[in-house]
Amino acid sequence: xxxxxxGTGCAKCKALEKNVLQALAQSGKFAQVEKVEDLxxxxxxxxxxxxxxxxxxxxVSVGKLLSPDEIVSLMGS
Amino acid sequence: xxxxxxxxxxxxxxxxxxxxxxxxxxxxxxxxLFDTVKILILLTVIIYLVTFLRSFFPTEKVRDWLEGKHPxxxxxxxxxxxxxxxFCSCSAIPLFLGFLQARIPLGVTFSYLVSAPxxxxxxxxxxxxxxxxxxxxxxIGLGLIVAIVSGWIVGRLDLEEEVLIKPPATPPPEIxxxxxxxxxxxKEAWGYTYDLLKKVGLYVLLGVGVGAFIHGYVxxxxxxxxAGGDAWYAVPLAxxxxxxxxxxxxxxMPLIQVLTEKGMLLGTALSxxxxxxxxxxxxxxxxxxxxxxxxxxxxxxxxxxxxxxxxYLFNAVLSQT
Numbered sequence: 494x495x496x497x498x499x500g501t502g503c504a505k506c507k508a509l510e511k512n513v514l515q516a517l518a519q520s521g522k523f524a525q526v527e528k529v530e531d532l533x534x535x536x537x538x539x540x541x542x543x544x545x546x547x548x549x550x551x552x553v554s555v556g557k558l559l560s561p562d563e564i565v566s567l568m569g570s
Numbered sequence: 571x572x573x574x575x576x577x578x579x580x581x582x583x584x585x586x587x588x589x590x591x592x593x594x595x596x597x598x599x600x601x602x603l604f605d606t607v608k609i610l611i612l613l614t615v616i617i618y619l620v621t622f623l624r625s626f627f628p629t630e631k632v633r634d635w636l637e638g639k640h641p642x643x644x645x646x647x648x649x650x651x652x653x654x655x656x657f658c659s660c661s662a663i664p665l666f667l668g669f670l671q672a673r674i675p676l677g678v679t680f681s682y683l684v685s686a687p688x689x690x691x692x693x694x695x696x697x698x699x700x701x702x703x704x705x706x707x708x709x710i711g712l713g714l715i716v717a718i719v720s721g722w723i724v725g726r727l728d729l730e731e732e733v734l735i736k737p738p739a740t741p742p743p744e745i746x747x748x749x750x751x752x753x754x755x756x757k758e759a760w761g762y763t764y765d766l767l768k769k770v771g772l773y774v775l776l777g778v779g780v781g782a783f784i785h786g787y788v789x790x791x792x793x794x795x796x797a798g799g800d801a802w803y804a805v806p807l808a809x810x811x812x813x814x815x816x817x818x819x820x821x822x823m824p825l826i827q828v829l830t831e832k833g834m835l836l837g838t839a840l841s842x843x844x845x846x847x848x849x850x851x852x853x854x855x856x857x858x859x860x861x862x863x864x865x866x867x868x869x870x871x872x873x874x875x876x877x878x879x880x881x882y883l884f885n886a887v888l889s890q891t
Contacts, residue, residue: 503660532667532735539742541668542629543661552745555628556656557758567748 494524494568499535499545505558506544513546516564524568572608579604598786605700605778605824610767612699613692613774617766620654620691622759627654629665630745632682637672641725644678649717652685653694653710659687659853663860671737677725684873685717688848692770693819697843700827705836712884713844716876723872724865732865773821781824784832794833804838805881809874812845819846837884844877 496513500506510528517524529535529547538547542556546567553567579600583589589596632651636644657665662683669679689710697706750758784793815822823843830839854866861869 501660501663503658532664533738535664536667536671536738536742537740539630539668539745541633541661541665542656543664553748555630555745555747556661 494522495527495549496524496568497527497529497547499529499538499540499547500543501530501532501535503543508558509544509546512559512561513564516561516568519561520565520568522568572604575607576604594786596786598782601785602778602782605782606775609696609699609774609778609824610771613695613770614763614767616695616698617691618759618763620694621762622755624654624656625750625755625758627651628747629655629661629668630742630747633668633672633674633742634744636669636674636678639678641675641678644675645681645718645721645725648674648678648682648721649685649714652682652717653689653714655686657686657690659850659856662853662856666857666860667735667737668742670733671740671742673741675725676730676733677721677723679721680724680869681717681721683869684720684848685714687850687853688713688717688844690819690847692766693823693843693847696774696820696823700823701830705840708884709840709843712840712880713848716844716848716873716880720869720872720876724869727868729865729868732862733860734862735860770820773818774824777818777821777824781828784825784828788832790832793829804835805841805885806878808838808842809845809849809878809881812842813849813851815846819843822846835885836888837881837886840884841877841881844880845874848873848877 496517498506498510498513500509506528510526513526517526535543535545538545538552540552540555544556544558545552546554546559546564548568559567580591583596583600583603584591587599589599591597591600632655636648636651639647666679666683669682670676694706694710697709812822823846826834826839826842830836849870854870857866
């Protein structure tokens with residue numbers, strides 16, 4: 494599984510990255526985590542409201558700071 | 571709507587504490603207690619409603635909808651969407667590029683960029699609690715006109731070359747977000763409302779506090795002399811003063827309300843409030859990364875001119891009646 498956090502460095506983006514790591518620790522799942530700050534890559538996903546969350550190349554959330562629990566349930570589906 | 575609360579506050583301040591209703595201390599304290607509670611209640615309700623509604627309109631959806639629309643429809647729709655969608659200056663760049671990527675004209679994008687911060691939920695909630703629905707409607711209506719017209723002007727000037735970073739040539743892919751159940755939306759809206767209240771609560775208290783002081787202690791003649799607005803420069807001066815106060819709509823609006831109560835003209839007040847929300851220096855600094863200084867200057871110049879025009883027009887209409 495690959496999890497990408499899309500964000501240009503706003504406070505919420507950093508908080509989301511932290512929550513992703515916590516979600517992984519909670520669920521015991523393995524995933525490659527990447528913080529995407531390159532605007533062109535963010536645009537390529539069609540995301541405008543950061544932070545965005547991408548799991549296995551699919552956008553699952555935009556403009557929201559998800560809690561670790563919410564991220565766990567998104568990883569499961 | 572809040573008569574019950576006014577009666578309670580009156581009884582507490584004048585009967586229980588024994589302050590004289592005509593004294594400066596009495597009327598200032600009464601004003602402070604009444605206003606803070608009323609504003610905080612209305613702020614909570616309005617921010618909650620707006621946040622809940624907006625969960626149905628993510629910016630990405632708005633972009634898909636605006637894509638390929640006639641420019642005239644685009645300007646009006648972009649300005650209207652600005653009321654409901656969230657805006658934070660930190661996401662101004664992805665938003666800007668995302669709109670251009672979808673081939674939405676530059677001018678239409680600017681209409682949205684003016685309307686979104688102008689009609690933010692804090693400003694609307696503060697206006698409604700301080701001035702009532704009529705002034706709020708005027709603010710939103712005139713704000714939409716400023717957004718539509720200034721976006722239209724920028725669009726007519728053929729400034730596409732002044733955008734320094736080119737958006738990707740491929741159109742944005744459609745995003746298929748997972749459905750969010752109603753219960754989740756209601757819960758999320760509450761979380762957001764709570765965070766926002768924590769952030770602005772102190773400014774509301776400070777703003778109303780200083781407002782209460784002016785209400786009780788500063789004589790009207792003084793305000794009328796300096797901010798009365800018969801002077802030709804009152805409107806542009808208020809507009810300029812509003813620019814550095816961006817993040818503090820919650821703290822400044824209670825002051826503006828007291829100033830109008832004491833004789834500042836309403837058009838001047840409207841210009842002041844619009845300048846606070848629409849003209850933000852941090853936003854300009856962020857946009858400088860992708861727009862030439864010339865384009866930013868034209869953009870801010872047009873919006874400023876629009877806001878000043880609103881003030882003059884409104885003062886003129888008001889003095890006729």
